[in-house]
Amino acid sequence: MSRETLIDLLYLFSATTFILALKGLGSPKRARMGNGVAAVGMLVAIVATFFKYTADGHPLHHVWLIVLAMAIGVLIAVPTARFVKMTAMPQLVAIFNGVGGGAAALVSITEFVHIKSTHPATYVTLEVLLGVLIGTVSFSGSAIAFAKLQELMTGRPITYPGQQILNGVFGLGALVLIVTILSTNSSALLWVLLALAFVLGIAFVLPIGGADVPVLISLLNAFTGLAVAASGFTLGSNLLIVAGTLVGASGILLTRMMSKAMGRSLSNVLFSAFGSNITATGDGVREDGRTVRSGSPEDAGVLMSFASRVVIIPGYGLAVAQAQHVLRELAEELEAKGIEVFFAIHPVAGRMPGHMNVLLAEANVPYEQLQELDEANSELQTADVALVVGANDTVNPAAKDDKNSPIYGMPIINADLAENVLFLKRSMRPGFAGIENELLYNPKTMLIFGDAKDTLTKILATVKNG
């Protein structure tokens, strides 16, 4: 067997592990193994590549440069991935995705510079240009998504007059450039395309804010996959085509599933600048004069001690306050008193779908106590207390009743079905979507103001003594 055939066989093995890995990642039991399988496949592909010959039949040049770049990458990536807080997970995925897109664009550019003296066929140039365009959009778009989630800039949508039109012009400009480069084979224009793609990525992401950013990251993830597939065409690598296309195709489907979980369409997520209009006044008084009812943590503790069934509805605020562990203790304490406790997890609770499950799992909340939307809503009908901690938009009844509400149609957890609603809140500030929550004014609802961790600690003390 020739050297190249052996390497191609190893690549085939890697491509197979990637498919198996994606399959595994779809089931809770096999997910971790799936990830491990892909990592092994990746390692095999990387090691095999060291033995590959270049197009002109030499062993790879610059092996030490390759090793050096890899070493620097590992030294940065491992500690970052290992020690960043779980709450910062979404922006971490964004940045790792962005550099992947950047790498795909760089590979396409470098290959173009390398082969341009041989006057490549038009379709080769087209592959290069698509790789550069998509990869760069993913790179700069992910950078802005990172900045938004890391709160280096405002997380809300940034809009200006004529934005859609300007973005359309950018997109059209990129298309015209591609056609021009194809007909002139000008490498100077390639750099113009690179710059334009960079701006396009930023302009595309600016009007997307708040809870929509994770959906955006999923889309950019798919983009990077497509850019990798384009590089695969240019380099003539089946492995890159398979891996890139897998991620691209499944990523676009995943993105649609995520927007559906919020009751919205993908185009609505991408183009509606959702959450830019803050309609909530945040002063705790409705126009009709109704006000909120607030209570102390001790009131809440007593109320829960006498309940027979408590449903806890956690949101991102819980993670921000680092209150998962206290909450778990409270749940254990209540259970020890013979009170039934469930956690109702909204599909988009947290900053990403499934994010809340990860955060609660970290705090050792047993998997069986976590309930998804539909189960939770049937449990709530017979619950004495619904305890809302750090959630807001996911329990907002406006999604059901108010046709004019921007979140109308999003499935919510019906906290108002419970006998009593305890709403832990730091202030009257509205949630991620920036809209007023009618639940706060419901006569069943008692608000307990303060830091979630603090409040829960006090509630826990009351329950223990009661």
Added chain:
Amino acid sequence: MGNVLLQYATVLMLTIFVGIEIIAKVPSILHTPLMSGSNAIHGVILVGSMLVLGSANTNLEEILGFLAVLFATLNVVGGFVVTDRMLEMFKAKPKAAVKKTDEVAQ
């Protein structure tokens, strides 16, 4: 040339269907790990990056190729480690919870 392109196009088409089929029934709690895992998989661009740096002739190609390898390594390594960290919690849960209460009891 035409044949090679056609062969790649075939692979592309088939893979699109595999990609869609394979994740069609994923529960929403696994959306984030799935996104993160597929994020690591497109880090396979590292293989392409190694090839372009390995065939670089000019300084420009070397610089671009070096950056590509560095970026792609961040993507691969960071992607797999983060995903594993997320999934570690899904799995270790029941045992860890029992152990922790035992420790507290002692």
